[in-house]
Amino acid sequence: MPELNPSHSREFILAEDDVNGPLNLEETISSAQTTEPEWIRNEQSYVDVEKINDTYVKYSVKQNGSSDHFTILVEYVTPPSMSISQTDLKQHLEKVLGLGDDLRVFYETFSADKPLSLTFGPVRGLRLMRGTNLYESLICSILSQNNSAKRWNGIARLLMKQYGRKIRFPDGSSWFLFPRPKDIAGLTPRELQKATSMGYRAKSVITVSRMIQNKELDLESLVNSSYENAFENLLHLYGVGPKVADCFLLYGAGQPRAAPVDVWIHRIANGLYFKGRKMPRPAIASFLRDRFGCWAGYAQLYLFHYARRRKFGTAKLPRHVSAF
DNA sequence: TCCCAGGATCAAG
DNA sequence: CTTGATCATGGG
Numbered sequence: 361m362p363e364l365n366p367s368h369s370r371e372f373i374l375a376e377d378d379v380n381g382p383l384n385l386e387e388t389i390s391s392a393q394t395t396e397p398e399w400i401r402n403e404q405s406y407v408d409v410e411k412i413n414d415t416y417v418k419y420s421v422k423q424n425g426s427s428d429h430f431t432i433l434v435e436y437v438t439p440p441s442m443s444i445s446q447t448d449l450k451q452h453l454e455k456v457l458g459l460g461d462d463l464r465v466f467y468e469t470f471s472a473d474k475p476l477s478l479t480f481g482p483v484r485g486l487r488l489m490r491g492t493n494l495y496e497s498l499i500c501s502i503l504s505q506n507n508s509a510k511r512w513n514g515i516a517r518l519l520m521k522q523y524g525r526k527i528r529f530p531d532g533s534s535w536f537l538f539p540r541p542k543d544i545a546g547l548t549p550r551e552l553q554k555a556t557s558m559g560y561r562a563k564s565v566i567t568v569s570r571m572i573q574n575k576e577l578d579l580e581s582l583v584n585s586s587y588e589n590a591f592e593n594l595l596h597l598y599g600v601g602p603k604v605a606d607c608f609l610l611y612g613a614g615q616p617r618a619a620p621v622d623v624w625i626h627r628i629a630n631g632l633y634f635k636g637r638k639m640p641r642p643a644i645a646s647f648l649r650d651r652f653g654c655w656a657g658y659a660q661l662y663l664f665h666y667a668r669r670r671k672f673g674t675a676k677l678p679r680h681v682s683a684f
Numbered sequence: 685t686c687c688c689a690g691g692a693t694c695a696a697g
Numbered sequence: 698c699t700t701g702a703t704c705a706t707g708g709g
Contacts, residue, residue, distance in 0.1 A: 394690065501690095508689040511707065559705025564692085601692045622690035640699090641691095664690070 368530040374432040381463030384485030385423035391665050392509035394501050395491035395611035397516040409535040412452050415442040416527050427485035437529050458487035475632040479666035490614050494579040496538045497612025501604045502564050518556040544569035564599020583613040610657045619648035619660040628667050
């Protein structure tokens, strides 16, 4: 990714020292959250392109300093015929990076909650990211099933390159947008598999795309109902089970009570809260919702990220993980 | 070669 | 209502 050319770009300071508590941009961006493809790393900053108010914006976000004393610097460009106000871009970034979530309250509320509070130090400043495109969030969640974060990200990038619209920016760079439902709806599973190597997930991706294209499925209205209702309706979609539904509801739809239970959370929660007994995944999910309420998504993120971080550190922890 | 990756589906018991 | 095989695919 080329640097943003200063002659075409603008910049501003997004935040300093406090955004409802600390912020660790690097942990946040590179924590494999299933909202959308991970931002592109460029030196010390992270680059992404989004459609905001019908304007394509390429932005680069950089954190100087520590999680508690910092400056967040934003540099951005739009195509020549477009423009966006700093206020709108700031609002967008605050949502996407979860800067509205008051981490001080989260840490304070569960400061005495033993296993969870152990993660507060190591992962301090980690925030829950939110997607801004429901279709993109749902597809990415589907791609993540039985897949590594690195690999589903690669598949998503291929999907963008093959079927997304190409946008050019005045700094000389270009970017492929995430495809729309109608860009995918006409493909056969075999075509999609060959182009992206997404494997058996192609059938699900195409099915969902066609349902949206045919107006059999309206994600906006689905999301605008209760958590329970939305969850139930999502399970009817082919290739969407409990974990994918919760990922979509948490990261895509911003339902903070959703707590996706993947293999990691399953193992961790069984070890931490059920003395090694293997509880079924739905039981873990409702346990997390009951225990952590509107912070369930955050609790899940912190437990997940802390345990994962340990795995990729010194010791490999196969099978029965004892990360705590 | 087998196992795993931020799982879901289907058939059998 | 539970359990186990199967599903594509790339990396360790």
